[in-house]
Amino acid sequence: MGASYAADIGAVYSTPSMIRVFGTIFAGLLGLAFGSFLNVCVSRWPEGESVVHPHSHCRSCGRTLAWWENVPLVSWLALRGHCRSCGAGISWRYPLVELAVGWLWAVVAWRSLADIAGPASDDFLWAVAISAVSQMILLWLLVALAILDFEHLWLPNKITIPGMLMGFAVTLLYAAVNSKHVFAFYGALELEGRSMWHVIWQRLIAILVAAGLILLIRWVYWLIRRREGVGLGDAKLMAMLAAWLGLGGALLSFTIGVVLGAAAALFLLFAPSTRKDHGRWAQTKLPLGAFLCVGGIVSSLWGERMIHAYLRWAGF
Numbered sequence: 001m002g003a004s005y006a007a008d009i010g011a012v013y014s015t016p017s018m019i020r021v022f023g024t025i026f027a028g029l030l031g032l033a034f035g036s037f038l039n040v041c042v043s044r045w046p047e048g049e050s051v052v053h054p055h056s057h058c059r060s061c062g063r064t065l066a067w068w069e070n071v072p073l074v075s076w077l078a079l080r081g082h083c084r085s086c087g088a089g090i091s092w093r094y095p096l097v098e099l100a101v102g103w104l105w106a107v108v109a110w111r112s113l114a115d116i117a118g119p120a121s122d123d124f125l126w127a128v129a130i131s132a133v134s135q136m137i138l139l140w141l142l143v144a145l146a147i148l149d150f151e152h153l154w155l156p157n158k159i160t161i162p163g164m165l166m167g168f169a170v171t172l173l174y175a176a177v178n179s180k181h182v183f184a185f186y187g188a189l190e191l192e193g194r195s196m197w198h199v200i201w202q203r204l205i206a207i208l209v210a211a212g213l214i215l216l217i218r219w220v221y222w223l224i225r226r227r228e229g230v231g232l233g234d235a236k237l238m239a240m241l242a243a244w245l246g247l248g249g250a251l252l253s254f255t256i257g258v259v260l261g262a263a264a265a266l267f268l269l270f271a272p273s274t275r276k277d278h279g280r281w282a283q284t285k286l287p288l289g290a291f292l293c294v295g296g297i298v299s300s301l302w303g304e305r306m307i308h309a310y311l312r313w314a315g316f
């Protein structure tokens with residue numbers, strides 16, 4: 001009886017589902033912490049400040065924060081969104097970004113840990129680990145770019161260019177471990193069974209086409225309106241998305257971004273403040289890059305499913 005009891009306990013407590021649940025919770029908490037760090041980065045980079053020095057302080061009165069005022073999510077709720085000494089409001093962007101990164105990382109972990117259920121080779125485990133970690137990095141970069149573009153209409157080269165190189169390097173890493181593994185990562189499937197040279201060419205062309213699409217729109221806009229409508233930062237962001245997600249993933253990100261941007265423009269058009277002053281609506285600059293980033297996040301996590309669903313619907 002003792003032995004079978006132990007076996008039953010073992011079946012309940014050591015199954016992959018427990019690893020999956022705890023792994024997901026751990027990734028979510030880690031995501032909250034990295035979301036908190038992201039908040040520091042996107043607050044300080046535009047001011048040209050260092051992200052490590054000085055310690056976290058109130059952006060209004062400059063007081064250095066106590067450790068308990070730095071706990072992701074919890075501190076903002078405990079302080080009810082206000083600085084303890086000067087009473088200045090702390091933007092809802094802080095808890096929102098922390099929640100977003102925490103949730104996105106939890107989704108990646110939940111999926112990746114489903115892939116390793118059951119017996120798996122060391123090779124496969126490494127492939128899943130590389131896939132999960134690189135996808136978490138991509139999502140972190142896209143949230144950072146989305147906030148910077150939304151708040152400052154700024155897509156810094158120091159993120160988009162290294163981001164593009166990193167995406168290209170990760171793609172080559174996939175191609176090197178290759179084929180037998182199905183990655184839980186959009187853009188990896190099209191690499192299956194391809195030679196290294198094929199992968200390199202395919203990604204280089206994807207980068208050029210994705211950036212070229214934005215440059216073409218920029219040029220047409222210039223011909224019609226004689227002013228800058230779409231920035232070069234958007235072209236570099238599209239190149240970065242193509243490096244990570246392939247041409248299909250970049251075009252899907254673009255489509256989602258444009259739809260969201262159009263929806264935001266319509267919303268602004270009918271908002272009470274712009275109804276009085278239509279001239280201002282025409283001058284409003286929409287953060288296209290922020291919408292492209294949201295498109296990139298959606299394509300990275302759900303792109304493959306969306307494209308399959310579309311192909312089924314279209315009868316392929």
Ligand SMILES: [Zn+2]
Pocket residue numbers: 058059060061062063083084085086087088
């Ligand atoms: Zn303060």
